[in-house]
Amino acid sequence: MEKKMKRKFTRILYGGDYNPNQWPREIWDEDMRIFKKARINSASINIFSWAKIQPSEETYYFDELDEIVEMLSKEKYDIVMATSTAALPAWMVKRYPEVTRTDYYGRKHKFGKRHNACPNSLVYQKHAKALAEELAKRYGGNKYITCWHINNEYGGECYCENCEKAFRVWLRKKYKTLEALNKAWNLEFWGHTVYDWDEIVLPNALGEGMGENNTAFAGISIDYRRFNSDSMLENFKMERDAVRKYDPDTLITNNLMGTYKGLDYFKWAKEMDIVSWDNYPYYNTPWSMTAMCNDLMRGLKGQPFMLMEQTPSQQNWQPYNSLKRPGQMRAQSYQTIAHGSDTIQFFQLRRTVGACEKFHGAVIAHVGHENTRVFREVAQLGKELEQLDRILGSNNPSKVGIIFDWDNYWALEYTSGPHKDLTYVEQIHNCYRYFYHKNIPVDMIPTDGDFGKYDLVMAPVLYMVKEGVAEALEDYVKNGGTLVTSFMSGIVDESDNVHLGGYPGPLRSMAGVWVEEIDALAPEQHNTVVFDDGSEYTCHMLCDLMHLEGAESLAEYSSDFYAGMPAITRNQYGRGRVFYIGTNLEEKALDKVLDQVTAEANVSPVIDESTKLEITYRESDTEKMYFIINFVEDEQPLPKFFVGRKDLLSGKELDDSMTLKQYDVVMISIPKQEN
Ligand code: GLA
Ligand code: ZN
Numbered sequence: 306m307e308k309k310m311k312r313k314f315t316r317i318l319y320g321g322d323y324n325p326n327q328w329p330r331e332i333w334d335e336d337m338r339i340f341k342k343a344r345i346n347s348a349s350i351n352i353f354s355w356a357k358i359q360p361s362e363e364t365y366y367f368d369e370l371d372e373i374v375e376m377l378s379k380e381k382y383d384i385v386m387a388t389s390t391a392a393l394p395a396w397m398v399k400r401y402p403e404v405t406r407t408d409y410y411g412r413k414h415k416f417g418k419r420h421n422a423c424p425n426s427l428v429y430q431k432h433a434k435a436l437a438e439e440l441a442k443r444y445g446g447n448k449y450i451t452c453w454h455i456n457n458e459y460g461g462e463c464y465c466e467n468c469e470k471a472f473r474v475w476l477r478k479k480y481k482t483l484e485a486l487n488k489a490w491n492l493e494f495w496g497h498t499v500y501d502w503d504e505i506v507l508p509n510a511l512g513e514g515m516g517e518n519n520t521a522f523a524g525i526s527i528d529y530r531r532f533n534s535d536s537m538l539e540n541f542k543m544e545r546d547a548v549r550k551y552d553p554d555t556l557i558t559n560n561l562m563g564t565y566k567g568l569d570y571f572k573w574a575k576e577m578d579i580v581s582w583d584n585y586p587y588y589n590t591p592w593s594m595t596a597m598c599n600d601l602m603r604g605l606k607g608q609p610f611m612l613m614e615q616t617p618s619q620q621n622w623q624p625y626n627s628l629k630r631p632g633q634m635r636a637q638s639y640q641t642i643a644h645g646s647d648t649i650q651f652f653q654l655r656r657t658v659g660a661c662e663k664f665h666g667a668v669i670a671h672v673g674h675e676n677t678r679v680f681r682e683v684a685q686l687g688k689e690l691e692q693l694d695r696i697l698g699s700n701n702p703s704k705v706g707i708i709f710d711w712d713n714y715w716a717l718e719y720t721s722g723p724h725k726d727l728t729y730v731e732q733i734h735n736c737y738r739y740f741y742h743k744n745i746p747v748d749m750i751p752t753d754g755d756f757g758k759y760d761l762v763m764a765p766v767l768y769m770v771k772e773g774v775a776e777a778l779e780d781y782v783k784n785g786g787t788l789v790t791s792f793m794s795g796i797v798d799e800s801d802n803v804h805l806g807g808y809p810g811p812l813r814s815m816a817g818v819w820v821e822e823i824d825a826l827a828p829e830q831h832n833t834v835v836f837d838d839g840s841e842y843t844c845h846m847l848c849d850l851m852h853l854e855g856a857e858s859l860a861e862y863s864s865d866f867y868a869g870m871p872a873i874t875r876n877q878y879g880r881g882r883v884f885y886i887g888t889n890l891e892e893k894a895l896d897k898v899l900d901q902v903t904a905e906a907n908v909s910p911v912i913d914e915s916t917k918l919e920i921t922y923r924e925s926d927t928e929k930m931y932f933i934i935n936f937v938e939d940e941q942p943l944p945k946f947f948v949g950r951k952d953l954l955s956g957k958e959l960d961d962s963m964t965l966k967q968y969d970v971v972m973i974s975i976p977k978q979e980n
Contacts, residue, residue: 312556312578314451314647314697317690318383320347321651321668322614325373326357328655333373336655337380339675343668344687348377349385349613349650352457353419355436356394362432365439374444383451385613385650388440388544390433391457392419401428407465411511423463424536425471430543437544438551445552453552454613455544455559458583459537460567464509468536473502475532489800490524497522523719523801530715534568542576560613561605563598564730566718569711571751574605581611583652584641585620588627592640592919592936593741594734597749599644600701601709604749609698612641614652618666618679626664631678632968635686636934639970642693643921643932645701649690651683689954695974699925703746704908706759708767709733710752716769716801717793723825724846727793732766736789738892739899744910744920756781761906765886767794767812770804775811782815783879787906789899790816791886792823792849808849809885816885817856817876824848824867834860834872834894842894844872849887856885859898873898912946918965920944924977931973935965947973 320340325333350373351358359365377384397404398416404426405414414421422429437455444450480486483499492498499505506512508529513521520526545557556578561570563582574580582602586595602610617634619626629637638649656667668683669675675684714729740747748759752774756762762781767774767790775795782788795809795816804810808820825847826832832848835841841863850867851874858871874885884902886895903909911920911931918941919934930953935941943963950959953972965971 312554314383316346316383316694317697318347318385318451318611318648318650319687319690320345320382320385320654321349322352322653323348323350324352324653324655324657325350326354326369327657332655333376335673336669337376339669339680340654341380342675343680343684344691345654345668346381347383347385347451347648347650348654349387349454350374350377351389351440352387352454353389353392355389355392356396358389359394359432359436361396362400367443374447374449378447378449382449384447384449385452385454386440386444386450387454388433388437388456388548390422390436390455390544391459393422393429397428397432401426403465403467404429406461406463407468409462409464409509409514409517411464411509413465420458420461423465423467424533424540425463425465425467427467430540433540434543434547437547441548441551445548445555450552450555452579452611453545453548453555453557454581455541455548455557458560458562459541460562460565462533462567464507468533469507471536472507472529472532473505475535476505476528477502479528489802490522490528491800491802492522495521518718519721520719523716526719527712527715527801530567531569531712534572534711537568538573538576541573545576558611558613561602564601564709566711566714570601570605571711577606579608579611580605581613581648583614584612584637585614585616585623586637587623588625591734591738593738595637596640596644596741596919597734597737597747599641599646600737600747601749603645603701604709604751607748609645609647611648611650612638612646613648613650615641615650616666617651617668617683619664620666621662621664630968631682634679634682636936636968636970638686639932639972640919640934642696643919643923643934645923647697649686693953693972695925695928696923696930699923699930701746701748701921701923703748704760705740705745705747705763706750706754706756706761707733707737707740707747707763707765708752708754709749710767710769712752712771712799713767713769716797717766719801720768723823726828726846727766729766732791735892735895736763736765736899739896741919743903744912744916745903745908746911746921753777756786757784759786760908761787761789761902763789764794765789765791768796769799769801770795770797770811771799775815778812779815779878782881782883785880787882787884787902788815789884789886789902792847792888812883813854815876815878816874816883817854817878818851818871818874818885818887819854820849820851820887822850824850824865832865832888833863834888834890835863836860836897840897842897843891844888844894845891846889848872851885851887856883859884859901860894862888912944914944914946916944917941918944926977928974928976931975933965933971933973935967935969938967940964940966943971947971950975
């Protein structure tokens with residue numbers, strides 16, 4: 306079969322997880338007929354088929370998969386081919402019990418569920434690699450295979466003896482000597498000093514772990530998270546390389562999960578050709594959070610990504626699986642595209658008959674035909690997307706970078722004190738929310754990002770400051786950048802040992818403040834901050850008690866024994882400035898600070914009008930494509946900026962009486978020479 310250059314998509318992939326293997330042959334033809342009506346052009350297949358395609362250690366069976374691939378190729382689908390390695394076949398567990406995981410409580414698992422392989426089991430690795438290779442050998446030459454989907458949603462942990470041994474090897478490589486390791490983990494504390502590598506055990510409930518989110522020694526627990534993330538990444542790379550051997554030209558991905566805590570996605574993305582992710586907001590997830598996850602997924606590689614999964618209607622695994630209201634799936638799909646996705650894929654194309662996902666929505670419902678609300682909405686979107694290939698590969702230019710860092714995520718949430726309710730994603734989102742509501746585009750960036758690209762860098766709760774990070778931030782500010790950081794920043798190094806000499810450690814001189822103490826307020830308590838203009842707001846959770854060391858105070862506490870001490874500061878540093886927010890501000894107060902920050906940093910919204918609509922744009926060489934979406938309940942007027950333009954989705958000319966109801970979407974193109 307003729308080869309083609311497959312490093313790029315030639316159209317917006319529209320489809321999703323498709324499991325014809327769960328259905329009799331005659332249903333497949335019906336599927337093809339129905340999907341065509343919805344302009345579905347892509348299917349992700351073979352995701353959980355290991356037991357089918359390898360019924361025993363000695364045999365592969367590809368007849369059915371051949372037929373599926375043949376059918377989809379005939380229909381010219383863009384096939385997303387998975388490697389099936391995310392759920393172990395029963396025969397493997399029976400013959401090689403070592404392939405299963407041992408959990409946090411030390412329980413060795415039997416056969417069951419999925420995402421259940423020990424990443425450090427050599428037997429698992431051998432079989433997974435062989436299968437990936439076999440698949441690539443067989444299907445890699447097929448020009449309709451547009452993307453390889455390795456495994457599925459890597460995640461979870463293993464605390465088995467194999468992993469323990471592998472952890473010691475990982476540690477030896479990292480620390481070289483036990484002396485260095487003892488120091489890094491501060492093992493002199495409680496006399497936990499180790500004298501032999503074999504004395505090191507995994508930090509689960511039987512070791513240093515204290516409940517799944519706490520630990521006696523954050524040093525070892527953070528290292529374990531790094532190790533576990535690396536172990537699974539090695540699994541991914543192993544399968545990726547096996548595929549590349551036979552199919553070097555096709556994009557390779559695996560589906561990520563937004564802000565999922567377990568894996569360092571910035572590190573992972575470096576190994577992936579393209580990022581893809583599964584978007585499952587809850588009924589009450591703020592739209593700004595979903596937007597942030599999309600921006601994070603784009604930020605991982607700084608490139609457009611794939612939406613590998615979303616439900617067309619409802620999930621099954623959340624506590625309350627509400628239906629997506631009419632128009633909501635469409636609005637969410639455009640939000641994803643607006644923030645950088647080049648595909649829209651569903652889980653799943655046909656609703657399964659049994660097991661735990663039978664209530665999970667699908668393009669084809671249990672009724673079995675296309676006369677459903679959900680199908681009509683899927684079909685409408687399909688028709689629209691068919692016309693929008695111009696978005697492929699276009700960028701999301703942003704002048705604001707918000708740091709998101711998995712080491713910080715882990716470290717901050719392992720801290721014992723000062724406050725149990727301090728969570729990482731929530732803190733990052735508190736900042737992101739401001740920019741979202743102002744329609745100021747944001748990039749989510751790593752701690753080793755290229756800060757110089759941004760007019761404003763936000764580093765909230767930058768608790769762990771790793772080697773080189775403070776220096777890079779300092780350079781950035783000296784050269785005119787604006788940095789915002791906050792309470793619980795600059796506290797520890799990469800091993801979770803405190804930067805001695807006063808908080809915020811290595812950020813202290815550029816922030817121009819010294820934090821002497823940190824007060825923790827219980828949920829029923831609060832303090833107040835008063836700004837220069839006399840306005841007063843509440844603050845919660847944590848209050849830094851700080852002294853000015855060159856910075857000016859923007860607001861002060863107004864009660865308790867630290868009334869009058871600065872709570873928010875600004876420091877001129879080189880040609881730039883550093884804002885330090887010393888307490889968890891109520892929303893309006895944070896908005897007020899960030900209004901000043903954005904004014905000084907000169908960053909502005911995508912249009913110069915205030916609106917409750919979400920407005921984002923993507924930019925190609927020739928045009929800016931604006932996505933205008935109404936996620937609020939009330940009808941909203943179209944901003945003047947867009948009046949007189951044509952809506953690419955409806956084809957209609959937009960006049961100044963135009964309004965958008967909830968979930969309405971308008972898409973507008975403005976040629977670049979006009980801007
Ligand atoms: C995940 C998995 C899918 C499916 C969906 C259901 O994202 O990747 O296999 O279980 O959830 O929402
Ligand atoms: Zn293991």
